[in-house]
Amino acid sequence: MESVAIEREIGAEPQRRGRAIVLTSGKGGVGKTTTTANLGTALAERGARVVLVDADVGLRNLDIVLGLESRVKYHVLDVLEERVDLDEALVPDKHSENLRLLAAAQSREKDEVQTAQMEALIAMLRERFDFVLIDCPAGIELGFRNAIAGADEAIVLCTPEVSAVRDVDRVVGLLGNRFKPQLIVNRLRPQLVKRGKMLSIDDVNGILRLPLLGVIADEPEIIITTNRGEPLALRKENPTGAAYHAIAAKIAGEDVPVPMPPAAKQTLLERLTSLFGGGRS
Amino acid sequence: MIEFLRRIFGQRGSSATAKERLRLVLMTDHLELSPDMIETMKRDLVDVISRHVEVDRERIDVTFERQESTLAMLANIPILSVGRPSANGNGKHEGRAPSPDGSARTSKPKRVAAQTGPGAEGQAPPKRKRRRRKKSPPAPATAPAAG
Numbered sequence: 001m002e003s004v005a006i007e008r009e010i011g012a013e014p015q016r017r018g019r020a021i022v023l024t025s026g027k028g029g030v031g032k033t034t035t036t037a038n039l040g041t042a043l044a045e046r047g048a049r050v051v052l053v054d055a056d057v058g059l060r061n062l063d064i065v066l067g068l069e070s071r072v073k074y075h076v077l078d079v080l081e082e083r084v085d086l087d088e089a090l091v092p093d094k095h096s097e098n099l100r101l102l103a104a105a106q107s108r109e110k111d112e113v114q115t116a117q118m119e120a121l122i123a124m125l126r127e128r129f130d131f132v133l134i135d136c137p138a139g140i141e142l143g144f145r146n147a148i149a150g151a152d153e154a155i156v157l158c159t160p161e162v163s164a165v166r167d168v169d170r171v172v173g174l175l176g177n178r179f180k181p182q183l184i185v186n187r188l189r190p191q192l193v194k195r196g197k198m199l200s201i202d203d204v205n206g207i208l209r210l211p212l213l214g215v216i217a218d219e220p221e222i223i224i225t226t227n228r229g230e231p232l233a234l235r236k237e238n239p240t241g242a243a244y245h246a247i248a249a250k251i252a253g254e255d256v257p258v259p260m261p262p263a264a265k266q267t268l269l270e271r272l273t274s275l276f277g278g279g280r281s
Numbered sequence: 282m283i284e285f286l287r288r289i290f291g292q293r294g295s296s297a298t299a300k301e302r303l304r305l306v307l308m309t310d311h312l313e314l315s316p317d318m319i320e321t322m323k324r325d326l327v328d329v330i331s332r333h334v335e336v337d338r339e340r341i342d343v344t345f346e347r348q349e350s351t352l353a354m355l356a357n358i359p360i361l362s363v364g365r366p367s368a369n370g371n372g373k374h375e376g377r378a379p380s381p382d383g384s385a386r387t388s389k390p391k392r393v394a395a396q397t398g399p400g401a402e403g404q405a406p407p408k409r410k411r412r413r414r415k416k417s418p419p420a421p422a423t424a425p426a427a428g
Contacts (some may be wrong), residue, residue: 162303169307196294203300207307 018049020122020132021251022151022179026167028138030159031186034226035216036135037065038241039155041233042248044096048130051090053122054104055147056137057113063103067094067229077105080117086124095234100129110143122150131251140174154179155213155251159187160199165207172208183210184247187218190261201260214247216240217261308345319343326356335361 023036036052044050054062057076063069074089079102093099102125105112125132136147148154154175158168172181185201192198201215219240225232233244239262246259309316323343330336337359344355 162299162306165303166306166310169310193296196296198294199296199299199303203296207300207303 018126018129018131019153020126020134020151021153021155022055022134022136022148023155023157024136024144024147024171024175025157025164026138026140026171027164030157030164031216032138032157033061033065033135034222034231035155035157035184035186035244036062036133038231038233038244039248039251040099040131040133041066041093041096041231042244043131043133043251044093044099045233045245046248046252047098048252049098049128050096050131050133051100051102051125051129053102053125053132053134055118055134055143057104057108057110057143057146058106059137060104060106062135063091063101064229065226066101066231068101068103069229072101072103075103075105076121077108077112080113080121086121095230110137110141110146113142113146115142115146115149118146119150126150140171144171144174148175148179151179154181155184156181156208156210157184157186158204158208160185160189160193160201160204162199165199165204168208172210181210182213183208184213185215188215188261189218190263194263212258213250214243214259215261216243216259304344311345323356327358330358334363337361 023032023039025032033054033056040050040052052062052066053076054060055076056062060072060075063072068091071091073091074084076089078084079086079089090100090102093101122132122134132150134147134151137143156168156171156175158164168183175181183205185204188201189198193200201212205212217240219232219238221232221235221238221240225235231244232238232241233248235241236245243259243261246256249256250258305316309319312319323341326343327336327338327341331338340357340359342357346353346355
């Protein structure tokens with residue numbers, strides 16, 4: 001660990017190094033992989049060179065979400081164990097020419113990867129890409145530690161659910177200050193929030209208190225595009241697709257407003273209720 | 282009438298319940314204190330304060346909040362009457378932190394949210410009205426390093 005840090009200081013500073021950002025959440029199923037695919041696509045569409053690293057060894061998924069499952073020949077461990085060159089293992093994306101995928105090993109175990117190896121790999125990738133996005137596995141064990149090892153920034157993903165918020169809270173505690181974690185709230189349903197049936201952004205971030213990168217609505221199109229292996233970020237006309245682009249712009253350092261899903265329209269019933277003084281306390 | 286309509290057209294959402302449950306569970310997660318210990322702490326706190334003023338034990342609300350890098354303890358302790366004819370004859374301190382001989386002070390500085398008057402009764406639980414805030418290190422036993 002220390003030797004790596006030293007290498008960073010003395011070592012190859014001539015070229016500028018890309019940013020390594022890990023997407024994590026603690027809890028599974030909150031949309032890490034989908035978000036990684038979409039943010040990677042959006043960043044690449046902006047012209048940045050982007051590589052997505054699937055750190056979920058044993059449960060490879062980023063390839064199928066991107067529609068690249070038939071193109072994967074080698075994986076992270078092939079590179080780490082020096083069976084192939086890094087270049088051979090990087091899968092070019094179908095849609096965005098600046099985007100590459102480094103797939104996870106599917107038939108291996110998480111504990112076959114060593115933390116130091118992962119660090120070295122990410123360091124290598126940072127020399128060639130502007131952004132290295134690391135899709136972290138669920139949990140807080142070795143897979144998590146490996147996924148964060150080479151990163152220096154973190155995006156934490158949370159859905160408006162008690163379990164997800166609690167897990168993010170825990171993960172942020174584990175990350176400490178080094179990763180400057182920023183928050184994406186995923187799968188928000190404005191209509192439910194409005195009716196007081198779902199935690200709101202303020203509820204979630206009142207607890208987590210993290211810089212908010214963006215809010216993604218619970219959007220049926222995500223399911224459809226994932227079925228097809230085409231990230232929704234390819235369609236900027238879709239509000240959620242556009243939200244990914246706005247988040248990408250924020251990541252890239254542009255001063256754009258935090259993307260929010262459009263507020264739900266009031267239903268007739270709600271209008272009636274508020275007419276009768278039904279303002280919620 | 283309004284209540285009736287409200288019940289028909291949509292009750293208070295479950296998100297409030299979710300928020301409250303989260304708040305409580307994170308409080309214990311952070312403190313690594315058992316709910317029992319928090320109860321005890323609360324009771325001790327109230328015991329000290331009620332030596333001087335009469336407080337509404339039913340509606341005491343003690344919470345913990347993360348701020349920047351520390352954890353803050355927030356307590357809302359409704360006061361029923363000030364200048365209580367107290368048992369230990371020590372009734373008129375200035376409604377502030379009671380510290381007869383400095384011993385109470387060793388724990389944490391306290392300030393009490395005065396919630397007297399008719400408005401305090403029968404209202405919805407005072408969610409947003411926490412007026413007191415005292416910083417405390419995560420471990421409740423240690424005193425904050427004063428200045």
